[in-house]
Amino acid sequence: MHYYKEHAMPAYRKQLVFTVKDRCRVCYTCVRECPVKAIRILNGQAEVIDQRCIGCGNCVKVCSQNAKVFLDNTGEAFSFLASDKKVAAIIAPSFPAEFSELSDYKQLVGMVRALGFDYVAEVGFGADIVAMQYDAILKDTTAAPTISSDCPAIVYYIEHYHPDLVDSLAKIVSPMVAMTRVMKKKYGNDLQIVFIGPCVAKKAESNEVDSVLTFQELRKMFKMRNINAQQTTPSAFDPPLAGKGAIFPISRGLLQTTNRSEDLTEGNIVVAEGRVNFREAIKEFETGLISDTHLELLCCEGCILGPGMSSGGQRFRRRTLVTNYVKEKIKHIDQAQWQKDIAFCADIDLSQHFKKVDRRLEKPSQKEIDQTLVTMGKYKKEDHLNCGACGYDTCEEHAVAIIQGLAETEMCLPYTIEELHYTIKDLNNSHQELANAQQALKQSEKLANMGQLSAGIAHELNNPLGVITMYSNILKEELGEKSELAKDLDLIVEQAARCKKIVGGLLNFARKNQVNLIETDIEEFTRRSLNSILNSGHVKISFEPRLTDKSAMIDRDQWMQVLTNLEKNAIESMENTKNALLKIELTDSKDSVYYKITDTGSGISPENMEKIFTPFFTTKTIGKGTGLGLPLVYGIVKMHRGQIHVESNSDPDKGETGTTFTITIPRYGMN
Numbered sequence: 001m002h003y004y005k006e007h008a009m010p011a012y013r014k015q016l017v018f019t020v021k022d023r024c025r026v027c028y029t030c031v032r033e034c035p036v037k038a039i040r041i042l043n044g045q046a047e048v049i050d051q052r053c054i055g056c057g058n059c060v061k062v063c064s065q066n067a068k069v070f071l072d073n074t075g076e077a078f079s080f081l082a083s084d085k086k087v088a089a090i091i092a093p094s095f096p097a098e099f100s101e102l103s104d105y106k107q108l109v110g111m112v113r114a115l116g117f118d119y120v121a122e123v124g125f126g127a128d129i130v131a132m133q134y135d136a137i138l139k140d141t142t143a144a145p146t147i148s149s150d151c152p153a154i155v156y157y158i159e160h161y162h163p164d165l166v167d168s169l170a171k172i173v174s175p176m177v178a179m180t181r182v183m184k185k186k187y188g189n190d191l192q193i194v195f196i197g198p199c200v201a202k203k204a205e206s207n208e209v210d211s212v213l214t215f216q217e218l219r220k221m222f223k224m225r226n227i228n229a230q231q232t233t234p235s236a237f238d239p240p241l242a243g244k245g246a247i248f249p250i251s252r253g254l255l256q257t258t259n260r261s262e263d264l265t266e267g268n269i270v271v272a273e274g275r276v277n278f279r280e281a282i283k284e285f286e287t288g289l290i291s292d293t294h295l296e297l298l299c300c301e302g303c304i305l306g307p308g309m310s311s312g313g314q315r316f317r318r319r320t321l322v323t324n325y326v327k328e329k330i331k332h333i334d335q336a337q338w339q340k341d342i343a344f345c346a347d348i349d350l351s352q353h354f355k356k357v358d359r360r361l362e363k364p365s366q367k368e369i370d371q372t373l374v375t376m377g378k379y380k381k382e383d384h385l386n387c388g389a390c391g392y393d394t395c396e397e398h399a400v401a402i403i404q405g406l407a408e409t410e411m412c413l414p415y416t417i418e419e420l421h422y423t424i425k426d427l428n429n430s431h432q433e434l435a436n437a438q439q440a441l442k443q444s445e446k447l448a449n450m451g452q453l454s455a456g457i458a459h460e461l462n463n464p465l466g467v468i469t470m471y472s473n474i475l476k477e478e479l480g481e482k483s484e485l486a487k488d489l490d491l492i493v494e495q496a497a498r499c500k501k502i503v504g505g506l507l508n509f510a511r512k513n514q515v516n517l518i519e520t521d522i523e524e525f526t527r528r529s530l531n532s533i534l535n536s537g538h539v540k541i542s543f544e545p546r547l548t549d550k551s552a553m554i555d556r557d558q559w560m561q562v563l564t565n566l567e568k569n570a571i572e573s574m575e576n577t578k579n580a581l582l583k584i585e586l587t588d589s590k591d592s593v594y595y596k597i598t599d600t601g602s603g604i605s606p607e608n609m610e611k612i613f614t615p616f617f618t619t620k621t622i623g624k625g626t627g628l629g630l631p632l633v634y635g636i637v638k639m640h641r642g643q644i645h646v647e648s649n650s651d652p653d654k655g656e657t658g659t660t661f662t663i664t665i666p667r668y669g670m671n
Helices: 029-033 058-062 074-081 104-113 124-139 152-161 163-168 175-187 215-224 253-257 277-287 315-332 335-344 366-375 395-403 411-479 486-510 522-531 558-574 607-610 629-639
Strands: 017-019 040-043 045-048 067-071 089-092 119-122 192-197 211-214 267-271 294-298 518-521 539-546 551-554 581-590 592-599 642-651 656-666
Touching: 017 045, 029 040, 029 058, 045 539, 058 067, 074 192, 089 104, 089 175, 089 253, 089 277, 104 119, 119 124, 119 175, 124 175, 124 253, 124 335, 152 277, 175 192, 192 215, 211 215, 211 253, 215 522, 277 294, 294 558, 335 642, 366 395, 366 592, 411 486, 518 522, 522 539, 522 551, 522 558, 551 558, 558 581, 558 592, 629 642
Parallel strands: 089 119, 089 192, 192 211, 267 294, 539 581
Antiparallel strands: 017 067, 040 045, 518 551, 581 592, 592 656, 642 656
C-alpha cells in the first residue's frame, strides 16, 4: 500500500525546484540532504515532489551533476523592465557576500540600474523595521514564545509538517515583504517590485512581490546584457537606506539587529540553523522541552549560504564581507534621516497570517514495515546497518519511504551488492549452460555436414545403381534362367537393390519425405534458427518479427533445415562484403505466415536464377556445396503447401547487391 497520494495534497505555490533527468546519476545525495524527504526515486532517478518541497534548495546546492535546478525568473524580470510601469529592485542585505569582486557597493547598484530598473533599494531597511517588531515581542514578558517567520522555508516546514505550531509563528512579515510595502507607500502602489537575493523559497513567499531573482540569476542578466562595473556609473541606493538591519543575513543576525544576544543566563532565545538543527529545535519546542523559549530559525546556515548564491564561497569570508559593509554603513549613516524614514513607515501594517496545510504522510503499520525490510534481506535487527547510503538515516525510515512510494528497494546498497553477487552467480551458471549449448551446436553442425554428405552420395549413386539394375535384368532375360551366368546376375541385381536401399536410408537421414505438423511459436522458432548458425561476427543480423499471432503448424525438423540453409547461404554470400547485413522479417495474416530473408551479398546472376532450385547445381567451389540445399528448401516449402520466390541483384551499377527470398506458408498447413 502506498501512502503518498499526490492528488490529496493541496498545492497553492508554484514549483520551485526541478530535476534534469539526463543528468541524474543515482547518488541519492539529494535524498540525504532534503529535510522533508520531498524526493521520490523512480527507476533510479530522483524526482522533486513540488507538493512536499519547502524550497530550501539544499538539493540544488549538493547535486554535483547539476541535475537539480530552481525556477528561473529572468525572462519574467526582463518582461517587467520592458513594460511602461516603474520597476524597483530591492536587494537582500547578503549582497556584499555575493559580489565580493566589486570594490564598492555603488558599482553593483549602478549595474542593476543599467538593466533598466527605475529604483534600487536595499531590503536591509525592511529588516530594520521587522527587527523592531521582534524586539517588541521579546520585551513583552507576557507574550507566548514564538518562532521567527522571516525564513519562508521554515514557515513552509511548519505549515506542512508541524501544522499544530502554526499559531506559534511570529505574525510578522519578512524583511522582503516589509520592504515591498515600504516601497509602494513611498513610490506608489503601481510600482512593480523585483526582489534579488540568495533564497529560492522567496520565489513563492508572497504575491505582493512581482518577481524574485537569485543572485545567480542577476549575474546571468548582467551577462546577457553585457553589463559590467567598468562600463557603468556607480550609484547609491534609493531611500530609505538601511541601518543595522543589513546584518540580518548572517548567523544570529536578527538578534544583533535588535541589539540582543543569545543570553544563556536568561535562556529565553534559541538560535538554530541548518537542515538538521532547525528540525531538532522545532521537535523539542513541539514536545515541550523548550516550549518557554523563542526560536530564531534559519533553514540555511545564514542567508549568506543560500542556494541562490554563487557556488564556491566560504562561510566566514562571506560573513566578514557583510560585517565590514555594515560597519561602514553605521559609520556614515544619517541617523536623523533614518529616524524620519522609520517614522514615515510607522503606519505600515507588518502583520502576516499563516495557514495550516498538513502534508504529513500516514505512517504504515509496523507489520508493513517489517515485511518491506524482509524484501531487502533484513530479517532481524542485526541486519539493519543504518549506513545511510540510501539517503535515509535508518533502514526502517527507508522501508517506510518505500511503502509511501518515495523510495525503491534497490536504493539499499548492501541489498544491491548482495543481489549483484546472486546475479554474478546466475551469470556463471548461464555461461556454463551456454558453453554446453555451444558444444551441442558444434555436434549439430557435424550432423548437418554428414547430412549434406549423405544427400550428395545418395544422389550421386542413385543413377548408376539404376543403370546397373536395369542392364542386369536385361542380360538376365536374354540369357535365360538356365544360363551359367544367371546366378551371377541375380547376385548383381540383389546387391544393387541393397545399395539402393542404403542410398534410400542416406536420403531419409538427410531429408524426410513426409511432414509432421506441430503447433509452434514461429517467432521463437525463427530466433532459435539464428542462434544455430555460425557467424564469424562480420555479418550484422537483424530479426524483425511483426506478428499478430505467433502460432503456426510446421514440421519443426524440416523447417529448421529451410531456415538454416537460407541463413547459411546468405552469410556465405557476404564473406567479402562490407557492412554485411542479414535481415529477416516475419509477418502474418489471419491464415498465412510470411518470411522475407534479405542479404547484402554478391547476389545471383540472371543466367543462374532459373537453375538455383535444380539439384546438384551450385556456384560454389568444389567441396563447398553439393547443389542440394536450395532444392531441399524448395521441396520442404512445397510439402508445407507454401510458395517461395527469389529476387536478386548481382550488378553494383543497378544498385545495392544482394538477394531476397520471400516465403509464404499456410498457418494451419492447408491451402
